Amino acid sequence: MKMLIIGGTGDTGQWFVKFFQSRGFDVHVWGKNHRLDIAKKLNVPFAEDLDETIRTSDIVMISVPINRTGDMIAQTAPKMKSGSLLMDVTSIKMGAVAAMEKYTPGDVEFLGTHPMFGPGISDIRGQTVILTPTTRCKHWLPLIKKIYADSGAHIEIITPGEHDEIMRVVQGLTHFAYISIGTTLETIDFDVAKSRRFMSPVYEIMLDFVGRILAQNPYLYAMIQTNPQVNNLHDIYIAQCSQLSDLIKRGDVEGFVQKMKLAAVHFKNTESAQRRSDKLIHNKIVEYETLIQQTGRHCAVKHLYTNKIHTGTLTGVTPLTITLQKNKKRTTLKIENIKLLRDEEYLRWKKEHIPNVTKDISVYVPEGSNPNIIKQIIQQSCPDTINNTGIIDTYLHQDKQGITYRIMMIAENHKQTMQQIAELLEGIGCTLR
Known part of the structure; x- marks a missing residue:
């Protein structure tokens, strides 16, 4: 079609x-x-x-x-x-x-x-x-x-009419409010970056949404405001801001409280909104705590915008950044730009992108043992690094059965992997040749 x-x-x-x-x-x-x-x-x-x-x-x-x-x-x-x-x-x-x-x-x-x-x-x-x-x-x-x-x-x-009536709030009012916060910060020359050092979870989320809107095409957002049904909404919104400001200027705390209570009643399900926002805040906390727990471990993160995978030992975590060290090189990345790869994701990436090496190891196996079972044991011993294990030679020497196993593994730390395999084979009764 x-x-x-x-x-x-x-x-x-x-x-x-x-x-x-x-x-x-x-x-x-x-x-x-x-x-x-x-x-x-x-x-x-x-x-x-x-x-x-x-x-x-x-x-x-x-x-x-x-x-x-x-x-x-x-x-x-x-x-x-x-x-x-x-x-x-x-x-x-x-x-x-x-x-x-x-x-x-x-x-x-x-x-x-x-x-x-x-x-x-x-x-x-x-x-x-x-x-x-x-x-x-x-x-x-x-x-x-x-x-x-x-x-x-x-x-x-x-219907188109229903759509535009709903969108005057979903997009028109929402964008207008966020953009007005952004223009206010610019007017008072507020140091947004510095304020992040003192932010609460709610402030951080609000600030990110303001920044998200400001990062978009301003012509698109100007056109959204041209929805004919948005025009009078601007006046209503500004009038409400003025009323709330006047109440505070007059010291009318009860008047402010009453306005807020009426808004909450109209909003209706504020409890669900709080639970959803709690979940959003919790997810940010969990992300940070997960990174803290990875400190000192070798890990991989994906940059969300370049799609590049960065690997190394996680040596430092702050509320805004992480630091990875690989050999003598240190890389600092913003948490907002990265995603920590799960173990299975990292393993899949390593097997697809890190070069492999093939190594052979020859042993005499215990009498009555099954070489294929031993092959499976080798394969399962280091699933993070071994891609394939095969038998390439069998022979008899002085009534002992000899087997040569060929192992394809990730090149990174392959000497350590071979040492582990050798120790495993000796531990189950094999004799290295």
């Missing part, structure tokens, strides 16, 4: 290229900057003849900034073939769906979608995808829903 992603060379577009490509779609991309290098990296064709690619595609996805979505729909929809599907991925739905309804031919279906995640996630599993279908999506809706659901996504189906 042929799919064209307009805006497929952008960050979000690239994510969906990989997603649909991995599910068997013949994906083509187009972007206004003609980034042929990105298309090549994604191993997909760039639509040099955009109109022809639109006409021959089964699905066209619009993945462009909010302020360009309407115009792109108007330019694209009339050129689509009968029976095809037009869909968008913008975060404001009423305008996009209205444009699709206006410009899409009667024999072409259309579907508004809003993936509630950014292009930084590695897997859609557990993520929410909102679909805002109209009556003109009877054929394609079940298929698109199935593709996302089978991939582990949580699907919500609502």
Whole structure:
């Protein structure tokens, strides 16, 4: 099935290229900057003849900034073939769906979608995808829903109006509040990095979310605020901030308490919110404690952004960093950027990436013993370093059965591994030759 992603060379577009490509779609991309290098990296064709690619595609996805979505729909929809599907991925739905309804031919279906995640996630599993279908999506809706659901996504189906009403808080108010905290910190010239030395768990989480929003494309977040239903929400939010501030300025503690209690009653399930946030805080504490327990041990961590594996002895842990030492080299890494590999992950990585060596060891085995059982004992004695054990020679010498075992193992510390194997064999009654 042929799919064209307009805006497929952008960050979000690239994510969906990989997603649909991995599910068997013949994906083509187009972007206004003609980034042929990105298309090549994604191993997909760039639509040099955009109109022809639109006409021959089964699905066209619009993945462009909010302020360009309407115009792109108007330019694209009339050129689509009968029976095809037009869909968008913008975060404001009423305008996009209205444009699709206006410009899409009667024999072409259309579907508004809003993936509630950014292009930084590695897997859609557990993520929410909102679909805002109209009556003109009877054929394609079940298929698109199935593709996302089978991939582990949580699907919500609502009207475009319901979507924008909910998003004015979920995105509009939330982003506005976080960005306003960031601009306040800038206005008072607050030393954010220094403050981390004195942070509580709640402050750390809040600060990270503020930083996360500020690290995104500011034009995207400005466009989200253009949701018509967000405008009056800004005024309401600012008015509430002013009321709370006035209560404190007047020394009206009871008034402040009453406002907070009313908000809690309206919020309803504050206990569940506290439990979920406790879990988040606990996970951060567990991560730190796990690193502390690894101090002095050889371990491996994966850098979350470069995917590089760093190995060495963990010599130091602070609330913000770890230090690994390998031979005479010390490497300091930020905890926020790494993931400690579990033992089985580290073992798998070592077997795939560290060179192997092959060593032979010859022994006389005890009378009546089974050489194959001894081979299994060798293999199981050092599972972290031995990849394979085989028998390459058997012989008799003065009524003694001799066996030569060939062992393929990780080159790192292989002399120590061979010493352990020799001691094991002698311990079960074998005689080294």
